[in-house]
Amino acid sequence: MRTRFSKIFTAALLAGTVQFGALGMAFSQETLINVSYDPTRELYREFNAAFIAKWKADTGNDVTIQMSHGGSGAQARTVIDGLAADVVTLALEADINAIAEESGKIPADWRGTLENNNAPYTSTIVFLVRKGNPKGIEDWDDLIRDDVEVITPNPKTSGGARWNFLAAWAWARAEFGNEDQAKEFVGQIYRNVPVLDTGARGSTTTFVQRQIGDVLLAWENEAYLAIEELGPDAFDIVTPSISILAEPPVAIVDGNVDQKGTRELAEAYLDYLYSDEGQALAAKHFYRPFRPETAAAEDIERFGDVELVTIEDFGGWGEAQPFYFGDGGVFDEIYRPGQ
């Protein structure tokens, strides 16, 4: 009697251990945390659903994907401070570089581990103007006119705003041929900025809801999203002659996936961004896909023609970040009093 009881007890205990052990393992292997930035909410909602279905079909396993959205720099900081992200899909190379430097969880040479400098989709900076373009804004030189108010967030707190800044700089450099005049020009643009919001969404609110300003410098995908959500009768998109190729990069957080045993899943997840389905979804959500031929033709036709400079023309983010946006950098100089 006694032995039987203890046998049952042992068996139950053993079964329990196996059960929960397996559950625990299943949990750690089949959950993926993607730390991203604000404007990718809609894209990844759809992409994750597609990936979950594909993963189920390929491996028979269920996978749960947790998303975290926020300002790109703030998101990078949460990863540095220990959020166990498997992959990061941020707005700026500089933010992933910061994770690599500060936490060591991403190797310094992460850029190049995936195709196209780890950017499965790209975007650029365009102008969102009020319907009918009442101020007749066509290109960057219109932004320094006295009767034009420009809305852009603060490059210190917003990744998107750094692309805005560099896009304006690229135009001025091409136009005037030297850096001093480019600085003067960009400074004049910022003197036409009445409200310097802390993030891209804040600037969109200022421009769209508060009706402040004549032109919003925006990510192309955000501009299309704003038009889609707020109705095409309120705004127009103006594509300037020169803009910048914004490459929001993605990367695996090696330090975390090795610890959690999720490397295979994380690699499959990022690779799927480069697949035909991933590329089509990126185009659908107004990002310019790395391989446009895989996306729907009508999604591609929406994008305006523009000459795109790249961050390499500024010496890469490692050089551009401290020079333009660091403490005491060019942006701080623009706001020196007395100018």
Add this chain to the structure above:
Amino acid sequence: MALSATASGWRFKQPSVIPGFGLTLGFTLTYLTLIVLIPLAGLGVRSAALGWSGIWTIATDPRVVQALRVSFSTSLIAALVNAVFGVIVAWVLVRYRFPGRRILDAIVDLPFALPTAVAGIALTALYAPNGWIGQYLAPYGIRLAYTPTGIVIALIFIGLPFMVRTVQPVMEEISREVEEAAATLGANRFQTISRIILPGLAPAILTGFALAFGRAVGEYGSVIFIAGNIPYVSEIAPLLIVIRLEEYNYAGATTIALIMLIFSFAVLLAINLIQAWSRRRFGYGN
């Protein structure tokens, strides 16, 4: 341990009906250390990485100086406005009985509970040039949102309950007989208020002022939506701290925070001293 203290009329351990002095004091110290002292010490440690010269460079940086000036001056104005209007609100709530008084009383607490970003967005919607109130002011060239005035408005909003809730209970304590006595002795209304009521309220008003001021100095969420955030004009010190964090410059951020903390502490200490003095001089209940 408490020997010499007893001699001076002060004892370390006061007998109480509730037992467990050692336990509760231990808990209090542990709790305060974990929640307040260690994080504050962290500020010091992070800043110390810069050394004195580094801290001095940051403290004298014109942009930092200007941001601190904006933060402290707007907080001061907002706390002063609250000191006047908060007392009036408290007065109405304590002295008059009217329909809806309890609802009004509850509404005063709302700024405590509301996420400050929501308050900022709501206030901006009101005072922006195309807002409900702003649109009537814009034609006259009056701009409230996206100027330092906008910051003051946001800070008044978040500071009001501190003022009202501090003054209210003290006001309830002042008995009407004192006022009646003053009246029978020939004092007019103005004399009653300035000689009888205000002195009695002074310590509470100062406490409320200190709380509203302290809250305003550190306020971030509501302000950044209405401030416009233009460097040297409407950039507040907490935003500058966030900017330093965005640059991954933890030491720079904590140093600005430390400077704010020292300033605030000095101001609050001064207010406390005045308060202690006025309590001795006019105090109620002591």
